[in-house]
Amino acid sequence: MMVKGLRVKFGNKIVIDNITFELKEGVTLLLGPNGSGKTTLLRSIIGMVKLDEGEVSVDLEKLSYSPSEFFSPSMKIWEVLTAGRKRGNYDRYVKLLGLDKLMQRDFSTLSSGEKRLVLIAKALGEGNLVIMDEPFSNLDFANKFKIIAIMSQLKNEKLFLITAHELEVINYVDRVILLKNGRIIYDGKPKDLSDELLSFAYNYKIKRVDLNGKFFFTPEF
Numbered sequence: 001m002m003v004k005g006l007r008v009k010f011g012n013k014i015v016i017d018n019i020t021f022e023l024k025e026g027v028t029l030l031l032g033p034n035g036s037g038k039t040t041l042l043r044s045i046i047g048m049v050k051l052d053e054g055e056v057s058v059d060l061e062k063l064s065y066s067p068s069e070f071f072s073p074s075m076k077i078w079e080v081l082t083a084g085r086k087r088g089n090y091d092r093y094v095k096l097l098g099l100d101k102l103m104q105r106d107f108s109t110l111s112s113g114e115k116r117l118v119l120i121a122k123a124l125g126e127g128n129l130v131i132m133d134e135p136f137s138n139l140d141f142a143n144k145f146k147i148i149a150i151m152s153q154l155k156n157e158k159l160f161l162i163t164a165h166e167l168e169v170i171n172y173v174d175r176v177i178l179l180k181n182g183r184i185i186y187d188g189k190p191k192d193l194s195d196e197l198l199s200f201a202y203n204y205k206i207k208r209v210d211l212n213g214k215f216f217f218t219p220e221f
């Protein structure tokens, strides 16, 4: 998958500003403060947003997408999983995520975390390029790390592009793309991402602490 010279405007406001990158392998984390353009970028890639400039080269047949926000239809879970033009191999993920006992329930009656897990299982089952917008929101600690472990196990067969707000996720991805005001200000390995740049991105003093090969990020008051 490749995006080249992408520019998206809403009215006069440039929301995506000359973004170019290629995805070849592993798990890529799209990071950035509220309103920096993450969702718009993902929606541009999947063809839901009109591009003002640039191009996206992606095999839509191989792509699956889990949105950050979603409707809560009154449908059985298995109907949600099989909805749409794609038919996927959900069973494996339904079991892994402990959703098998919920399959006959109505989606609208699930907890917010359970709904999120259903959409993740759907995305994992449907595509080889899995794009997930804020997959960890609503998830408890254990489920978040289950998803992280599943992505890590699957990364030889699938490509992942995800967004998240938790800086700790940086530890578990192969690549970080950091956005500020619709521009990429960092694209590289997690270990090389400095607290100065993160502080600049979020306009907030963040300190990085390295411990046992992991990075922790704390606010500096």
Ligand SMILES: Nc1ncnc2c1ncn2[C@@H]1O[C@H](COP(=O)(O)OP(=O)(O)OP(=O)(O)O)[C@@H](O)[C@H]1O
Binding pocket: 010, 015, 032, 033, 034, 035, 036, 037, 038, 039, 040, 041
């Ligand atoms: N349809 C739209 N019309 C006008 N402005 C929009 C539209 N969609 C998004 N925006 C604006 O574009 C900017 C980027 O929004 P986007 O949702 O892509 O950010 P984000 O990085 O995903 O934010 P968050 O972390 O809060 O979800 C924001 O300023 C938002 O208000």
